[in-house]
Amino acid sequence: KASNANLPPGPRALPFIGHFHLLKSPLARSLSHLSSKYGPIFSLRLGMKPVVVVSSPSLAQECFTKNDLPFASRPRLAVGKYLGYDYNTVVMGPYGAHWRTVRKIQTLELLSLKKVEMFAEVRYEEVSSLLRNLVESSDREAVVNMKDKINETIFSVIVKMVANKSYYGCDGVDNREDAKEFREAIDETFMLMGQLNLGDYIPSLGWLDLQGLIRLMKALHRKRDRILQGLVDEHRKLRSEGEIFMPDFVHMLLDMKEKDPEYFTDNLIKSVFVVMITAGTETTAGTLEWALALLLNHPEALHRAQTELDHHIGRERLVQESDLSKLEYLRAIINETLRLYPPGPTIHESTEKCTLAGYTVPKGTMLLVNSYCIHRDPDSWPEPLSFKPERFMGSGIDIKGHDFRMIPFGSGRRSCPGMGLALRSVEYVLASLLHGFEWRRESPELIDMTEGGGLSLPRMVPLRAIVTRRLSPHVYPIV
Numbered sequence: 001k002a003s004n005a006n007l008p009p010g011p012r013a014l015p016f017i018g019h020f021h022l023l024k025s026p027l028a029r030s031l032s033h034l035s036s037k038y039g040p041i042f043s044l045r046l047g048m049k050p051v052v053v054v055s056s057p058s059l060a061q062e063c064f065t066k067n068d069l070p071f072a073s074r075p076r077l078a079v080g081k082y083l084g085y086d087y088n089t090v091v092m093g094p095y096g097a098h099w100r101t102v103r104k105i106q107t108l109e110l111l112s113l114k115k116v117e118m119f120a121e122v123r124y125e126e127v128s129s130l131l132r133n134l135v136e137s138s139d140r141e142a143v144v145n146m147k148d149k150i151n152e153t154i155f156s157v158i159v160k161m162v163a164n165k166s167y168y169g170c171d172g173v174d175n176r177e178d179a180k181e182f183r184e185a186i187d188e189t190f191m192l193m194g195q196l197n198l199g200d201y202i203p204s205l206g207w208l209d210l211q212g213l214i215r216l217m218k219a220l221h222r223k224r225d226r227i228l229q230g231l232v233d234e235h236r237k238l239r240s241e242g243e244i245f246m247p248d249f250v251h252m253l254l255d256m257k258e259k260d261p262e263y264f265t266d267n268l269i270k271s272v273f274v275v276m277i278t279a280g281t282e283t284t285a286g287t288l289e290w291a292l293a294l295l296l297n298h299p300e301a302l303h304r305a306q307t308e309l310d311h312h313i314g315r316e317r318l319v320q321e322s323d324l325s326k327l328e329y330l331r332a333i334i335n336e337t338l339r340l341y342p343p344g345p346t347i348h349e350s351t352e353k354c355t356l357a358g359y360t361v362p363k364g365t366m367l368l369v370n371s372y373c374i375h376r377d378p379d380s381w382p383e384p385l386s387f388k389p390e391r392f393m394g395s396g397i398d399i400k401g402h403d404f405r406m407i408p409f410g411s412g413r414r415s416c417p418g419m420g421l422a423l424r425s426v427e428y429v430l431a432s433l434l435h436g437f438e439w440r441r442e443s444p445e446l447i448d449m450t451e452g453g454g455l456s457l458p459r460m461v462p463l464r465a466i467v468t469r470r471l472s473p474h475v476y477p478i479v
């Protein structure tokens, strides 16, 4: 059916597999390379599946405004079945009544501005713990693996919000082994989400599981589900004993379950939980790691950010979240980081026939919107490959999905519901790191900026740096 459609042109397909052979990791780069040859809209075929790839602001606008409803669904991929509680998570679920209900709970009940404010104390505790940790490293002049440090902080913030669980020594608890297992499970989830599983595209081969991905997904699901069920059961026990210390997300969902036990099954609660942790950690931590890497390669921008921090905060106290609105240059750095290193292409699927740029896109077509390419479009961005935070100063460019030159959080119905939490966390952690420490590369060579594979466009090489204190010793949280 697809071959009869008036789809955009694209490269010549191989029999049976279509264009699988053209897609390399990271996908965002591979698609950008193809769009430099075939233009801002082109078609691919992955096995049986027609795919349309879009890489310009005006076409992204057409997808997320006029065609937002037809493209509001996700393809039914094995990863959604095995790692998304049978397509029940908000990230991987098809568009429909269930998705709308769960999305509403996430945006209104869990990730609203009020809730983001409510958990300020959690961010404060975890950032204090990070600073304490870095003070120790700075006293030893050690090279610090910043990927690990940032991941630990963001993971802790999110897990505490969701399940009030401490893993890294805050509150006197130290469950590093449990945390390691949990974080490895999340890393593995992202790795598997970034893989093209042949059976999704060539269903007749599905049962063979030639790449062994289904086997890995099933094993990972068992591991993750055991961890998540353990946390839900812990909460139940606390409630039965009348011990509710903090209204975390699991408690909020268990409250909802009391009103509607049929709908709020344990699987639904675990699916909300797992989405927060998978969608929220790697993306937020990855943005922070890219931002620091860019600043280490651009000392003049680092210096300007620190001057701004000293001007507004001074050197006799730490940054507080209430300072963030004054830090215009810091925000420009974060915007420029998200421009250059957004997460991988957003993946949607058409639920009805629609027209795009004059072409007819049939129902069941996969849509990939490549923000990586859109954000580097020379027609929208002068010197698109250069790191220039200044371009955002006083520009009024919206990054929340209304200006299609810059869509790091997507746009339309499926755009990121965690944007408020993400931006607050990135700004607060980055401001605290730059204000509290001087930063140096471990060698004179520039930091390697190669992108790795995976859905969140991580760095290929974990970021390492040398930190030294820049504030008086009494200002830091007590070691």
Ligand code: HEM
Pocket: 090, 091, 092, 103, 106, 111, 158, 275, 276, 277, 279, 280, 281, 283, 284, 287, 342, 343, 346, 347, 407, 408, 409, 410, 411, 413, 414, 415, 416, 417, 418, 419, 421, 422, 423, 426
């Ligand atoms: C810098 C950090 C982040 C970035 C750049 C980011 C970006 C994105 C993008 C591009 C999408 C896909 C949009 C689409 O398909 O059109 C998305 C979806 C999503 N994000 Fe985020 N995100 C971040 C942090 C977070 C956080 C902290 C959370 C929650 C704790 C979160 C929760 C979600 C969810 C639930 C979805 C799926 C929405 C749906 O399918 O309806 N994200 N995000």
